Amino acid sequence: MSDFDYDFVIIGGGPAGRRAAIQASKLGKAVAIVDDQKKIGGVSVHTGTLPSKTIRESVLSVTGWRDQYFKSGRQRDGADATRDSISSRLSTTLGDEVEVIDSQLSRNNITTLKGKAKFASPNKLAVSQTVQGKKISYSVTAEKFLIAVGTKPYRPKQIPFNGTTILDSDCIAANMPMPKSIIIIGGGVIGLEYATIFSTLEIPVTVVEARENILEFIDRDIVSNFSHQLSERGISLRLGRSVDKITLDKEDHPQVQLDDGRQLRADMLLFTAGRVGAVDGLGLDKIGVFPDNRGRLTVDPKTLQTTQPHVYAAGDIIGFPSLASTSMEQGRLAACHAFNHPIHSSEHSFPLGIYSIPEIASIGLSEEDARAKGLQVEIGLARFQETSRGHILGNCKGLLKCIFDLNDRKLLGVHIVGEGATELIHIGQAVLNLNGGIDYLSDTVFNFPTLAEAYKVAALDAYNRMPQPKLRA
Numbered sequence: 001m002s003d004f005d006y007d008f009v010i011i012g013g014g015p016a017g018r019r020a021a022i023q024a025s026k027l028g029k030a031v032a033i034v035d036d037q038k039k040i041g042g043v044s045v046h047t048g049t050l051p052s053k054t055i056r057e058s059v060l061s062v063t064g065w066r067d068q069y070f071k072s073g074r075q076r077d078g079a080d081a082t083r084d085s086i087s088s089r090l091s092t093t094l095g096d097e098v099e100v101i102d103s104q105l106s107r108n109n110i111t112t113l114k115g116k117a118k119f120a121s122p123n124k125l126a127v128s129q130t131v132q133g134k135k136i137s138y139s140v141t142a143e144k145f146l147i148a149v150g151t152k153p154y155r156p157k158q159i160p161f162n163g164t165t166i167l168d169s170d171c172i173a174a175n176m177p178m179p180k181s182i183i184i185i186g187g188g189v190i191g192l193e194y195a196t197i198f199s200t201l202e203i204p205v206t207v208v209e210a211r212e213n214i215l216e217f218i219d220r221d222i223v224s225n226f227s228h229q230l231s232e233r234g235i236s237l238r239l240g241r242s243v244d245k246i247t248l249d250k251e252d253h254p255q256v257q258l259d260d261g262r263q264l265r266a267d268m269l270l271f272t273a274g275r276v277g278a279v280d281g282l283g284l285d286k287i288g289v290f291p292d293n294r295g296r297l298t299v300d301p302k303t304l305q306t307t308q309p310h311v312y313a314a315g316d317i318i319g320f321p322s323l324a325s326t327s328m329e330q331g332r333l334a335a336c337h338a339f340n341h342p343i344h345s346s347e348h349s350f351p352l353g354i355y356s357i358p359e360i361a362s363i364g365l366s367e368e369d370a371r372a373k374g375l376q377v378e379i380g381l382a383r384f385q386e387t388s389r390g391h392i393l394g395n396c397k398g399l400l401k402c403i404f405d406l407n408d409r410k411l412l413g414v415h416i417v418g419e420g421a422t423e424l425i426h427i428g429q430a431v432l433n434l435n436g437g438i439d440y441l442s443d444t445v446f447n448f449p450t451l452a453e454a455y456k457v458a459a460l461d462a463y464n465r466m467p468q469p470k471l472r473a
């Protein structure tokens with residue numbers, strides 16, 4: 001090791017930081033992670049991905065949602081019993097996850113330092129922590145750094161957040177609320193995931209979204225199927241509407257004044273209109289690295305280096321796509337580049353998974369994107385009602401859509417709404433990234449009865465309209 005305390009110091013113990021740390025340690029480097037939370041894991045484990053997915057699974061289970069087709073009415077425990085089930089499942093799941101992470105880090109000899117890190121100079125961090133009311137500070141030096149500090153909810157000053165009736169998504173993970181009605185501001189991924197979770201609990205939901213459409217990055221047929229399912233369930237979507245003012249009434253209930261003059265009232269308001277980079281107090285000015293107006297850092301997309309070559313950044317702090325899945329890979333790639341480990345650089349498409357109820361998943365081009373690129377395409381559709389598995393599950397509202405290139409018959413994109421979409425998408429991912437196409441999907445035998453069979457149904461749907469392939473000699 002050099003004159004520094006460590007070869008690599010990582011700020012942030014979320015998915016990007018952890019993967020980077022393990023990769024660097026496997027390359028024989030001395031590594032430390034500094035994280036300012038009580039437990040390691042980041043937003044992904046404590047307030048974001050895992051809590052929201054655990055709450056979702058718990059709500060599906062306590063409401064008997066998956067069995068509703070075969071039952072005359074859905075069961076619904078009282079609010080207290082439901083909250084208890086959710087919090088007990090959260091505590092088990094998140095506790096187990098932290099144990100696994102701690103064990104992985106210690107097996108790989110990675111030092112974990114608790115406290116808030118701040119650059120004091122290009123190779124030195126000041127770390128401060130408050131223990132029993134006393135502020136403790138120390139410094140750590142390293143040859144290279146990774147900034148993996150993630151994001152925090154965007155909280156405009158004029159909104160009277162109070163943690164009980166006006167909340168952001170971090171508050172939900174800490175204590176699942178059970179309001180009588182809820183307004184959600186921002187129909188992005190977080191807003192829609194929670195909108196469908198509350199609606200599954202039969203809580204009336206209104207979503208206010210400033211854009212004219214929700215989920216603009218998803219294929220329109222899938223969004224239209226999804227929106228239809230939301231409206232059937234009574235979720236009210238106020239699209240193209242922005243908020244003029246949010247106030248609290250005498251009972252502390254939120255009142256929302258929309259730009260069209262209408263007023264909305266509910267028991268509770270969840271504000272999910274985006275997130276900002278957690279760069280406050282990081283001392284970036286000391287190293288000459290400057291965030292954009294949403295607190296995000298710019299990196300070289302191939303190497304993940306900031307404008308300071310020895311300082312890397314990965315995960316949500318570098319912006320799109322801001323997923324745990326992509327953050328992990330960025331962290332690993334940053335560590336490989338930092339320590340000259342050759343990487344198999346992949347230009348492969350990555351999947352998107354939205355854990356609303358029902359799920360949405362997507363990979364590759366949407367029909368709109370493919371047509372905008374001037375590609376000639378054929379579309380294959382499969383409704384889950386055309387699969388026996390869909391009937392066995394009593395869940396037939398799903399739709400799988402494949403987009404094929406009419407000229408070379410290759411798969412260009414797959415888009416799914418329905419049960420299991422986030423798992424099913426990986427079949428499409430493999431075929432697409434391995435340059436497969438309609439002939440593979442239409443000739444392949446799938447297990448029966450499965451939802452995966454929908455790939456064959458969709459492929460044959462398109463196949464029947466496409467010119468015959470040239471037969472091999």
Ligand SMILES: Cc1cc2nc3c(=O)[nH]c(=O)nc-3n(C[C@H](O)[C@H](O)[C@H](O)COP(=O)(O)OP(=O)(O)OC[C@H]3O[C@@H](n4cnc5c(N)ncnc54)[C@H](O)[C@@H]3O)c2cc1C
Nearest residue numbers: 012014015016036042043044048117150315316322323324
């Ligand atoms: C509600 C919600 C649901 C989500 N669901 C999904 C999903 O289903 N699938 C998916 O792929 N992604 C999902 N995401 C996104 C996912 O959580 C993020 O992409 C991921 O957590 C980003 O990881 P990261 O490593 O960049 O940092 P983070 O997980 O944000 O962790 C950063 C850590 O750094 C710490 N830190 C910050 N500043 C400092 C400092 N100065 N010193 C020390 N420590 C510091 C933070 O406290 C935190 O512990 C969701 C996010 C939210 C909010």
Ligand SMILES: NC(=O)c1ccc[n+]([C@@H]2O[C@H](COP(=O)([O-])OP(=O)(O)OC[C@H]3O[C@@H](n4cnc5c(N)ncnc54)[C@H](O)[C@@H]3O)[C@@H](O)[C@H]2O)c1
Nearest residue numbers: 186187188189190208209210272273274321322353354355
């Ligand atoms: N399943 C998943 O992979 C998953 C789940 C949740 C979150 N995430 C990640 O977290 C990130 C943040 O999610 P998010 O939903 O908070 O942000 P977002 O930026 O995706 O969505 C915010 C939405 O709020 C709308 N909006 C902004 N200001 C508004 C206003 N004043 N009134 C009404 N609408 C307004 C925006 O138009 C946008 O549609 C996502 O980009 C995603 O990467 C991923």
